[in-house]
Amino acid sequence: MEYTLLPKGFYSCAKKLGIKDNTPDFTVIYSEARAAAAAMFTKNQFCGAPVTVGKEHIKDGFLQAFVINSKNANVATGKQGIEDVHTIISAVADELSISSSDILPSSTGVIGVPLPVKKITEGIPGLKSELKKDGLKDSAEAIMTTDTFAKYRSETIGGVTLCAIAKGSGMIEPNMATMLSYIMTDAQIEPEALKAILNRAVNVSFNMVSIDGDTSTSDTVAAMANGLAGPVDLQKFEQVLTDMLISLTKDLARDGEGATKLVEVQITGAQNDEEAKVMAKSIINSPLVKTAIFGADPNWGRIISTIGNAEYSINVEKVSVSFGDIAVFSDGEPTDSNLEELANYLKGDEITISISLGNGQGKATGWGCDLSYDYVKINGEYTT
Amino acid sequence: MEYTLLPKGFYSCAKKLGIKDNTPDFTVIYSEARAAAAAMFTKNQFCGAPVTVGKEHIKDGFLQAFVINSKNANVATGKQGIEDVHTIISAVADELSISSSDILPSSTGVIGVPLPVKKITEGIPGLKSELKKDGLKDSAEAIMTTDTFAKYRSETIGGVTLCAIAKGSGMIEPNMATMLSYIMTDAQIEPEALKAILNRAVNVSFNMVSIDGDTSTSDTVAAMANGLAGPVDLQKFEQVLTDMLISLTKDLARDGEGATKLVEVQITGAQNDEEAKVMAKSIINSPLVKTAIFGADPNWGRIISTIGNAEYSINVEKVSVSFGDIAVFSDGEPTDSNLEELANYLKGDEITISISLGNGQGKATGWGCDLSYDYVKINGEYTT
Numbered sequence: 001m002e003y004t005l006l007p008k009g010f011y012s013c014a015k016k017l018g019i020k021d022n023t024p025d026f027t028v029i030y031s032e033a034r035a036a037a038a039a040m041f042t043k044n045q046f047c048g049a050p051v052t053v054g055k056e057h058i059k060d061g062f063l064q065a066f067v068i069n070s071k072n073a074n075v076a077t078g079k080q081g082i083e084d085v086h087t088i089i090s091a092v093a094d095e096l097s098i099s100s101s102d103i104l105p106s107s108t109g110v111i112g113v114p115l116p117v118k119k120i121t122e123g124i125p126g127l128k129s130e131l132k133k134d135g136l137k138d139s140a141e142a143i144m145t146t147d148t149f150a151k152y153r154s155e156t157i158g159g160v161t162l163c164a165i166a167k168g169s170g171m172i173e174p175n176m177a178t179m180l181s182y183i184m185t186d187a188q189i190e191p192e193a194l195k196a197i198l199n200r201a202v203n204v205s206f207n208m209v210s211i212d213g214d215t216s217t218s219d220t221v222a223a224m225a226n227g228l229a230g231p232v233d234l235q236k237f238e239q240v241l242t243d244m245l246i247s248l249t250k251d252l253a254r255d256g257e258g259a260t261k262l263v264e265v266q267i268t269g270a271q272n273d274e275e276a277k278v279m280a281k282s283i284i285n286s287p288l289v290k291t292a293i294f295g296a297d298p299n300w301g302r303i304i305s306t307i308g309n310a311e312y313s314i315n316v317e318k319v320s321v322s323f324g325d326i327a328v329f330s331d332g333e334p335t336d337s338n339l340e341e342l343a344n345y346l347k348g349d350e351i352t353i354s355i356s357l358g359n360g361q362g363k364a365t366g367w368g369c370d371l372s373y374d375y376v377k378i379n380g381e382y383t384t
Numbered sequence: 385m386e387y388t389l390l391p392k393g394f395y396s397c398a399k400k401l402g403i404k405d406n407t408p409d410f411t412v413i414y415s416e417a418r419a420a421a422a423a424m425f426t427k428n429q430f431c432g433a434p435v436t437v438g439k440e441h442i443k444d445g446f447l448q449a450f451v452i453n454s455k456n457a458n459v460a461t462g463k464q465g466i467e468d469v470h471t472i473i474s475a476v477a478d479e480l481s482i483s484s485s486d487i488l489p490s491s492t493g494v495i496g497v498p499l500p501v502k503k504i505t506e507g508i509p510g511l512k513s514e515l516k517k518d519g520l521k522d523s524a525e526a527i528m529t530t531d532t533f534a535k536y537r538s539e540t541i542g543g544v545t546l547c548a549i550a551k552g553s554g555m556i557e558p559n560m561a562t563m564l565s566y567i568m569t570d571a572q573i574e575p576e577a578l579k580a581i582l583n584r585a586v587n588v589s590f591n592m593v594s595i596d597g598d599t600s601t602s603d604t605v606a607a608m609a610n611g612l613a614g615p616v617d618l619q620k621f622e623q624v625l626t627d628m629l630i631s632l633t634k635d636l637a638r639d640g641e642g643a644t645k646l647v648e649v650q651i652t653g654a655q656n657d658e659e660a661k662v663m664a665k666s667i668i669n670s671p672l673v674k675t676a677i678f679g680a681d682p683n684w685g686r687i688i689s690t691i692g693n694a695e696y697s698i699n700v701e702k703v704s705v706s707f708g709d710i711a712v713f714s715d716g717e718p719t720d721s722n723l724e725e726l727a728n729y730l731k732g733d734e735i736t737i738s739i740s741l742g743n744g745q746g747k748a749t750g751w752g753c754d755l756s757y758d759y760v761k762i763n764g765e766y767t768t
Binding site: 305377 | 427495596671679685692697713717718760761
């Protein structure tokens, strides 16, 4: 129960408005005090209408509410899409007696289908009376699409509370932000500091996960800090936030569409961190690697092939590859590893692949999942 | 029968040496005259041992034989891998009384497993007497791995004959070359001219197909022109070769691992051809697009999202998208297309997606396939 409590001065409600089916599909997360805020958005050029509006509203560094619907992304909906966003957030602003420019809107779900605006606006009057202190889990559920479980975290740092929710299961390879994640804290932090901390934490967490290599049109991660619990040690805050977002990132990967395994790829010895990141992503995104892991097939040669496709120069004689503690390739030569032992390791539900390039100090860790029959099923039948 | 005849002076044989199972796994394609030759190879830095040797042997612009085994790629096999190649081609050179430096070797199959050299060398003595004129189809069969049908073509240009074989079904996104393809002609063409023609033809054919976005370690396309039928109109030759390679490219896509549909993506109106190529590849490689096509799910928003992820600037208000004759998005706005009609179109076995960017004269056509349950099955159980 305690775990679903929001930070001081934050309230939320979750509703079933029938946008696509009868599951929770709409949530409002509200701060009684106007809050310092920061956000990062998708780099997809066909970004959703709510992303366009949200980018405007975050500019002054303050927000007072997140308004999020699932089951429809309001993307590729033309000019009508933008009008629909304004209609909805104006109704919420009236209901809560706040400025609509202090609202960050988000939508996630199918692309290219007009938002059922009437269903949404009809659900808004009276919403203020439904707001509650312990709504963290309910809000996390209301933003789910193909997710199979709600993703939320809560931590305290001295007298300060930090909460976050996230969703995402397909069309996941965040580029500067992830599908949807919202962070609420009662700590007192200036907008600029919040923005810098958020950027650094997202770069080693959400920006290092890929389910399918497709960057979504709706990616948004946004934070509000309303200051009601006073100041916080910023270094400590950043560490807790980073760990929290990495933990949520692993949830996203574990809950990737059709996934049966969480895959962690650790790169060391790259020339720099950027090259390590690109390689971690290329391993995580290889359908040949993903299907071999799904089938627990000890076909480590597919890792070798993916490494060899790097756009930068690899010293092939220094490359080593391990699965868990099992070294399969060492300094450019195959080891006499036991393939049966490797196949057994691959039957587990958390797989770690470590790659050492022997070229420098660059390193990165990325997360992904396997590619299963259910991935094909989920994505072959998404709109039908 | 006629169709499996090789050009003048070419002979081949195909054998079952038991490299992995009891299917054809070894072929030698031999020209009685030393032939002008050209080849293109994978850019994968972990290229196979035969690729390393082949790059040396093609340098002087002449070859006399292709020696190819399937079921084992001889990749990531260290120094032993290179020695194994030399052992095999020396034995073939002795048998055929030619120079081993006029042999281009290739291997395709599993990565990281030592080549069973003894099985291969034992199969070579007496091979000369098995060489035959009508071995085109047999050779095409002997180079197959997960392919489900043999891929071969034969055309005449005046008195000249042009034949080609190809294989490839997975780990296919050729980068300057494709999995394996061999071209034989009795036309008289200088090595430099042959190389230029081959490069141009491959760039609009094999280099525009992707099954899974993974560039193989063994990609090789090589041509021999032995001149025994005399000169040829080079422009005409290039046109026939280009059409032949595009036709084989479509075979590769149609026979992609687990594929049920051939997908053709036509990009027009890009700023230049290079940007058009990159976009065609990104659509073809999107697992979300591929699974939607497999499931005949009219989820055209996934095309929009993939377009929006281009690394170069898109004028979203000028973008139009059609499936066959069905326009779903026009000048940045959704059309009132009939989704049922689109779903019906997607049930066909050849899908054409046309994208107009309205930004310039750049264009490209690419080929791929859908992503099915069988893709997961084939790749989850490859080595087991």
